Structures are given as C-alpha cells and as structure tokens.
Amino acid sequence: xxxxxxxxxxxxxxxxxxxxxxxxxxxxxxxxxxxxxxxxxxxxxxxxxxxxxxxxxxxxxxxxxxxxxxxxxxxxxxxxxxxxxxxxxxxxxxxxxxxxxxxxxxxxxxxxxxxxxxxxxxxxxxxxxxxxxxxxxxxxxxxxxxxxxxxxxxxxxxxxxxxxxxxxxxxxxxxxxxxxxxxxxxxxxxxxxxxxxxxxxxxxxxxxxxxxxxxxxxxxxxxxxxxxxxxxxxxxxxxxxxxxxxxxxxxxxxxxxxxxxxxxxxxxxxxxxxxxxxxxxxxxxxxxxxxxxxxxxxxxxxxxxxxxxxxxxxxxxxxxxxxxxxxxxxxxxxxxxxxxxxxxxxxxxxxxxxxxxxxxxxxxxxxxxxxxxxxxxx
Numbered sequence: 148x149x150x151x152x153x154x155x156x157x158x159x160x161x162x163x164x165x166x167x168x169x170x171x172x173x174x175x176x177x178x179x180x181x182x183x184x185x186x187x188x189x190x191x192x193x194x195x196x197x198x199x200x201x202x203x204x205x206x207x208x209x210x211x212x213x214x215x216x217x218x219x220x221x222x223x224x225x226x227x228x229x230x231x232x233x234x235x236x237x238x239x240x241x242x243x244x245x246x247x248x249x250x251x252x253x254x255x256x257x258x259x260x261x262x263x264x265x266x267x268x269x270x271x272x273x274x275x276x277x278x279x280x281x282x283x284x285x286x287x288x289x290x291x292x293x294x295x296x297x298x299x300x301x302x303x304x305x306x307x308x309x310x311x312x313x314x315x316x317x318x319x320x321x322x323x324x325x326x327x328x329x330x331x332x333x334x335x336x337x338x339x340x341x342x343x344x345x346x347x348x349x350x351x352x353x354x355x356x357x358x359x360x361x362x363x364x365x366x367x368x369x370x371x372x373x374x375x376x377x378x379x380x381x382x383x384x385x386x387x388x389x390x391x392x393x394x395x396x397x398x399x400x401x402x403x404x405x406x407x408x409x410x411x412x413x414x415x416x417x418x419x420x421x422x423x424x425x426x427x428x429x430x431x432x433x434x435x436x437x438x439x440x441x442x443x444x445x446x447x448x449x450x451x452x453x454x455x456x457x458x459x460x461x462x463x464x465x466x467x468x469x470x471x472x473x474x475x476x477x478x479x480x481x482x483x484x485x486x487x488x489x490x491x492x493x494x495x496x497x498x499x500x501x502x503x504x505x506x507x508x509x510x511x512x513x514x515x516x517x518x519x520x521x522x523x524x525x
Contacts, residue, residue: 154525155179156518157214159201161259163251164188166200169514170212173522176515179212187255197255201262217263217272218521220311220513222252222361224276226302231279231524234260234272242274248306248360251398273521280314281307281352288354307355309343315516316457317350319509323494324453332448334441336471337511338461340368340410344437346444354447356440362397365440366433368410371401373436403429412460412467434470441471451478451504457511463490468497472506479503 151174160167164187170180184200186192194200208214219234225245232238239257246253256274263272289305291298298304316335321327329349336344342365345355356364366372379397382388388396396405404410406429409418418426445451456468465488472482483499491508498506 154215154522155212156521157208157217158220158514158517158521159204159217159256159259159263160220160514160517161197161201161252161255163255164192166197166204166255166259167514168204169518170208170214171515171518173518176518180208181514182207197258198262198265201259202266205263205266213267214270216521216525217267217270218517219256219260219263219272219274220277220517221256221274222277222308223249223306224274224278225306226304228274228276229279229282231273231275231520233524234264234274238274249308250394252361271525273524275311275517275520277308277310278306280310281305281355284352284354291359303359305355305358306360307343307345307352308357308361309337309341309345311513311516311520312337312457312511313343313345313347313352313355314350315512316455316509317347317352319494320453320455320507321350323509324496324505324507327453331452332450333453333455334444334448334451335455335457336437336461337458338365338437338456338464338467339458341370342367342437342458342460344440344444346447348448354444366429366436367402368412369399369402369404371397371405403433406432412464416464416466430467434467437467437471445478451480453505453507454480455507455509457509462508462510468506468508475504480506482506 154173156171156173158169158171166184166187168182169178171178184194184203187194187197187200223245225248227241243257260272284305284307291303293303313335320333331349333347334344341361343355343357344365345352347353362370363373379393382393403415407415407425409415415426415430419430456462460467469482469487472480479502481499481502482497486497492510494507494509496505496507498504
C-alpha cells in the first residue's frame with residue numbers, strides 16, 4: 148500500500164480571551180509550529196478582537212507552511228452538529244444561534260473561522276465540536292425532566308463538553324492500559340480552569356458532568372458548577388438581579404474565584420499554605436464535588452477498572468489527585484505516593500502494585516485529535 152500523502156492541518160483552539168494554535172503534519176503527527184495569543188479583547192490587551200488575533204497568527208506563518216486545512220475547536224454543536232463538519236456559509240448561519248448556549252466560547256470560534264476565511268479564502272475549514280463525543284449518551288443521562296414540549300422546542304438536553312479531550316484520552320486508555328477493552332469501566336477527570344468528568348465503558352461515554360451548557364458539574368475557576376436552580380430565581384425575584392447579571396455571576400464570578408478571590412489553583416495553594424482560610428475552604432469544596440461525581444459514576448458503572456487524570460490541574464496537581472482518590476479501599480483503589488508525586492510529561496500509571504483499579508495520568512492532546520478529525524472530514 149502506498150504511503151498516505153502528507154497534509155498540514157492548522158488547529159485553532161479559540162478561547163474566551165486567548166487563541167492557541169498548532170500546525171500539525173499528518174500522518175507523521177509532527178508539530179511544525181505552535182503558539183498562543185493572549186489578552187484578547189481585554190482592556191489594554193494585545194488584541195482588540197479574536198478576529199485580529201487569528202489574523203496575526205496566520206500572518207506569522209512562513210509562506211511555505213501554508214495549511215492544507217484548518218480545524219477549529221467549537222464548543223457547542225447543539226442537536227444539529229454531532230460530527231466534524233466542513234465549514235460553509237450556510238453552516239455558519241446554523242451555528243450562530245448556538246452562541247447563547249456557550250457565550251464564552253462559541254462567538255470567539257466563529258470569529259476565528261471568519262478571520263481564516265478572510266486571509267485564506269481557498270483553504271477548507273472544518274469545525275470539530277466538543278459536544279459530538281456525547282451525542283449518543285443514553286436518554287436517561289440526557290433528559291432534564293422538563294415538560295417534553297419545552298425540551299423539544301428549545302433543544303434542551305445534556306450535551307456534554309471537553310469531548311475532544313475525553314475522546315482522545317479514552318483511546319489512549321485502550322492503547323496504554325493492559326487488558327483494556329470495550330467493557331472496561333473508565334472514569335476520566337479533565338481538570339483545569341474548566342473541569343469535567345466522564346464515565347465510559349471502553350471508549351463509549353455513558354454520562355458526563357457538564358450539561359446543556361459548560362456551566363454545571365464540577366467546581367471550576369470562575370464557573371459555579373452544580374447549584375440549585377431556584378437560587379437564580381430567588382436572586383432575580385428578591386435581589387433585583389437581571390438575567391445578564393445571573394449569567395455573568397455564574398460563568399465569570401463564581402467557582403473558585405467566587406469563594407476565594409482567585410481562580411487559578413496554583414494561586415489557591417499558595418494562599419492556603421500561607422494560612423488563607425477562604426483558599427483552603429475553596430480547595431475542600433472543589434475536592435468534595437469531584438469525589439461526589441467519582442462515587443456516582445462508580446455506581447453507574449457497577450465498579451471501576453481505570454481512573455484517569457488529565458488537563459492542567461489533573462496532570463500537575465499530585466495533592467489533588469491523592470485527595471480525590473483517598474479512602475477508596477472499598478473498591479481496592481490505592482495510589483502509589485512516590486509515583487504520584489513524580490513529575491513527567493508522559494502518560495504514566497500512579498496506582499500501587501496492590502491496587503485493583505489502574506490509576507493513570509495521561510496528558511491530553513486536543514489539538515492532535517482535532518487535526519485527525521479535520522483531515523478525516525476532508
């Protein structure tokens with residue numbers, strides 16, 4: 148069989164205030180160029196808009212490294228988009244109404260797509276949706292129990308997010324963990340400023356912590372995670388909060404920053420170590436919520452074979468990995484302390500020899516996963 152021709156995929160991961168990119172050559176999977184543009188849209192920032200930041204990235208690429216295709220991470224695909232899709236004008240028109248469901252992420256992604264179209268009008272683009280991996284979740288996991296006509300009319304269901312990360316790591320489990328197969332019971336914690344946890348059988352997700360939007364689930368840097376929905380109603384009725392006030396509070400002013408004043412876990416640990424009670428309490432709440440989901444998903448899976456930590460916090464915070472998994476003798480889960488505190492950028496097991504559950508740290512690679520899917524979509 149002839150070797151597959153090489154193709155250069157520019158992967159754009161457009162966040163609320165930054166744009167990360169990688170230029171990846173396939174099938175070798177070599178990273179040719181990578182970088183990031185920060186402080187986008189902030190007062191006194193480096194770039195006034197995401198459109199400007201993306202154009203700056205494209206202008207910085209050497210002429211001989213022009214991409215063959217551009218793959219974009221798009222957070223919310225709603226019911227309409229359940230697989231990677233080549234970008235067209237009509238597709239963008241269908242995508243834009245979903246901005247309200249992921250207001251921090253979808254609008255910057257669309258701005259990035261339009262910027263690429265301005266600079267490289269002949270280069271095909273592919274949108275890869277975070278929600279796609281969870282499109283086939285069982286109905287018992289996705290139903291919010293609101294009146295059926297309301298759910299159908301407004302497309303209300305659990306969609307799930309961080310799909311590119313969870314899917315990449317799920318396949319890494321199959322490659323790396325001895326005896327892993329499609330019946331293996333797996334829980335993946337993607338932990339960062341935005342965090343989520345997914346329960347899987349093999350590479351098939353059965354439940355995930357984020358929902359209709361990326362807001363619910365675990366405690367996050369600035370997002371609340373799970374709350375009683377009547378709190379929002381109470382604040383609107385008795386506190387004179389508008390819907391915009393509530394949205395801003397839940398997405399940008401809650402979570403770790405709401406409890407402690409800082410959103411970065413590294414800063415939180417520094418404050419806790421210096422005696423800051425609010426910081427210590429925020430960490431305790433963060434751990435409590437993570438263990439809550441761990442226990443729930445063990446029940447749904449009927450046990451546990453593999454647990455994986457990924458994302459910036461999951462890959463780098465040994466103390467939190469240990470706290471989430473402590474006192475798990477009832478399922479035979481034991482972490483090896485020395486393995487856990489060893490720093491590495493490579494996938495590695497951190498469970499002890501006598502553990503019945505394999506515990507791994509597997510660095511995620513959303514950009515590589517998006518590159519593969521974008522090339523496949525062509």
